[in-house]
Amino acid sequence: MTTSIAANQDKAPGEYGVRYGDREFRYHLCHLPSQKKASIRVHVHPNGQVQVDAPESAGLSEIKAAVQRRARWVLKHLDEIEERNRYVRPPQWISGESIRYLGRRYVLKVIEAPEQRKTSCKLIRGQLRVQGRNLNPARTQKAVGQWYRERALDVFQRRLEQMVDTLPWTTDRVPAWRMQEMQTQWGSCSPDGSLILNPHLIKAPTRAIDYVLLHELCHLVEHNHSPKFYGLLDRYLPEWRSVKEKLDGEAELLLQRPKDHL
Template identity: 45%
Template structure:
């Protein structure tokens, strides 16, 4: 199982005005029968409900909030109209471990191409000031940092997961729909873009996958484990979901 960036489940839909709105249905722990509806900045509409509630009932709940959903989508679309694509030039803001750093590009034929994390800035040295060169260097830097950070956070999280007898292997791989996954053999795959998020978000993804070593499905036992080792994980998940579009922005 895996921590999804964009939830995968049954897709429902309804019409509001002249627009058909798609809704991704997610299962949630059966602690309440209430349908939880969220609209994300990238235009996703997610309805989370216990698995024993049928799709019709979920749609009824969604339609009751149709006006609010439509307004949220419209507001986010207006915000996106003002987003400026990354140009990889000095002055841009880039994330690392949940904090913003200003990009500083230095062109010098004498310097080895490299990235340095300085106080408040990411300094990228290139021989030619070309956005493609800067982008490539920065992407590799994120991957290197991700492997180091994930290894340290994994060791820290293993202190709380007593059901894990051996340190699981992990690898990093860029994924567009997942933050992490756990194979049937217990190997973890983590998205290097996750290193842009806070340590709390990284810990949540690691703990989610470590819980799958004990319970491969999203069962009641799985959620009990999550609640035991990370009380309030739902708010961390919501935070991570809400900033997914920024973390994935190249």
């Protein structure tokens, strides 16, 4: 079974549904190692994912009852997230727009150059400059997309090499990996141990890239989202929860989803 890190929801085992009136939402249940005597807590992440943290001693009926009591609160927050995402506008690929790269914003500059046969795309002094002849939004988008992929190949490889050196189960080799555009996932780990990474991740800060890489590398030894899996994340990236929350909060902008995905 392929394990993966979702961009807007966690589809791993441990997902349950709750009905409140004529509405329903789903939540992901996590038994975290640190939750020994703590109470059951319900979280609504900025991307709309509902997560429930519970101590390992809590029974499923107890957990479901706790979530049911918070259902109205959860739905209120989900409505606010949906309203906020309603105004996420897809890029037009024209001069003056913001382009994201490694967590920073740059200004897109489209430059018509009739004498230039091949379109170029370069990051120069705070601008991502696309230069060529007969440029239109489609050609500009293609040029920026190719630039993103080239940068992603370089950055992902370097961050992956640095990370495997710090993990005891990956010091022998860098796992095989490739890129694939995905609508709901930042990355995944296949049964044969190879990684798939979303090229849109290159728009996020390097710490977020490290989190996604670590998440998938942890799946090489813990194939499910078990307490041991979260224990590995806690050990090698203690601040992973805040990094994930920020990354998920910008999922709509980074993934450039069409409106029917909101």
